[in-house]
Amino acid sequence: MKDIFNTATLCHTAGNPTAAKAAFRVLSEQDFANACDEIMAWDGYTPTPLVSLDGLADQLGVARIDYKHEGARFGLGSFKALGGSYAALRVLQRQLTTQLGRDASLEEIRSGEHREACAKITLVSATDGNHGRSLAWGCQRFGAPCRIYIHAEVSEGRAEAMRNLGADVIRIDGDYDASVILAKTEAEENGWFVVSDTSWDGYTEPPRDVMAGYGVMTREVCETLEQPPTHVFLQGGVGGLAASVAAGLRQYYKDISPRVVIVEPELAACLFDSAKSGKPTTFEIAEETIMAGLSCGEPSEMAWSILTEEAADFLTIPDSIVAPTVRLLANGETGDHVVEAGESAVAGLAALIAARQDPALSDTLGLDANSRVLLIGSEGVTDPAIFEAIMAGADHV
Structure with missing residues (x-):
């Protein structure tokens, strides 16, 4: 294994897993079922592959590694296709139901029956790229x-992809959290509707729908695996992906649900700091991470309520091991199936590789020859220019 993984410094703090009631209360089994029924009926739906990285598992001395590759999801390049679009549909349903004085079904909206009314309902959000x-x-x-609000470090390639889908893209000078505030403020001033993947006081329905939409991915995983994983390494961000997957696995596997390990950039470690302080904690981002989709300084309160019960471990990783992990997958360096992944997709894999070079950390995480590790490859190549630079040898883009 490359020296960069041997010398990487990972920071660890322990979680405090409890009775795991939030995995059923905050996101119910019915929430997941409703989202799955709807999304699986969309044109173009097909399960994304669960890639077995047997060669890498052998090198790392674990029983197996399964990588859920979301690059092909609805042609949008990431798992976010499941969340934002479903939450948008649910916001429109709630507004149309109020306007019509009767229940407006998701199928009616999806089929275009209310297109004229929908044209008068503006939806907005802040994003690092994929949610938007x-x-x-x-x-x-x-x-x-x-209307999509992006911060200064979001690549122009990602901005253009949203414009090509008809969005009005507004770039600000600040960071992701500043773009969230501006989206909320302008929505309130103009009567628009925020569709966010993060929750705050008084705002919970769209983030719950976003996380419920991600449940499609978790169901596909559970229905494919012959044995439950012993570990799942989940990238952080605001926590929506991690909380959704952790809750979905808990609901499916109950008492034999895998050990949840949260992985974040050391440059944007709001969940790590929340675990250390025992409450949702804001992280001051001073420098942008290469993992653009994980550059979030403030955790989602709803997501945290699940993670504080489910997560056993919180890790931070340096940016230095991200590009090498992207190249390892894309070049098939371990003899496994070639996977072209984005920077944020490989956080969990990078952490796993580095952790296995450190016997003490492996022991802390309970990793050994019997471990079966699940990874969520959250995005494919969502910015070709960045991917090409990484493949050409760049470690910082």
């Missing part, structure tokens, strides 16, 4: 105007 692309795609399909 999903929202823009959903708005385009359902006929609603879409």
Whole structure:
């Protein structure tokens, strides 16, 4: 294994897993079932592959590694296609039900029956890229105007992808958290509707729908695996992906649900700091991480309520091991199936590789020759220019 993984410094703090009631209360089994029924009925739905990385598992001395590759999801390049578009549909349903004085079904909206009314309902969100692309795609399909707020470090390639889906893209000078505040403020001033993947006081329905939409991915995993994983390494961000997957696995596997390990950039470690302090904690981002989709300084309160019960471990990783992990997958360096992944997709894999070079950390995480590790490859190549630079040898983009 490359020296970069041997010398990488990972920081660890322990979680405090409890009775795991939030995995059933905050996101119910019915929430997941409703989202799965709807999304699996969409044109173009097909399960994404669960790739077995047997060669890498052998090198790392674990029983198996399964990588859920979301690059092909609805042609949008990431798992976010499941969340933002479904949440948009649910926001439109709630508004149309109020306007019509009767229940407006998801199928009616999806089929275009209310397209004229949807054209008067503007949906907005802040994004690092993938959530905004999903929202823009959903708005385009359902006929609603879409405004997306991005921060200074979001690549122009990702911005253009959202414009190509009909979104009005507004770039600000600040960071992701500043773009969230501006989206909320302008929505309140103009009567628009925020479709966010993070929750705050008084705002819970769209983030719950976003996380419920991600449940499609977890169901596909559970129905494919012959044995439950012993570990799942989940990238952080605001926590929505991690909380959804952790809850879905808990609901499916009950008492034999895998050990949940949360992985974040050391440059954006809001969940790690929350675990250390025992409450949702804001992280001051001073420098942007290469993992653009994980550059989030403030955790989702709803997601945290699940993670504080489910997560056993929190890790931070340096940016230095991200590009080498992207190249390892894309070049098939371990003899496994070639996977072209984005920077944020490989956080869990990078952490696993580095952790296995450190016997003490492996022991802390309970990793050994019997471990079966699940990884969520959350995105494919969502910015070709960045991917090409990484493949050409760049470690910072």
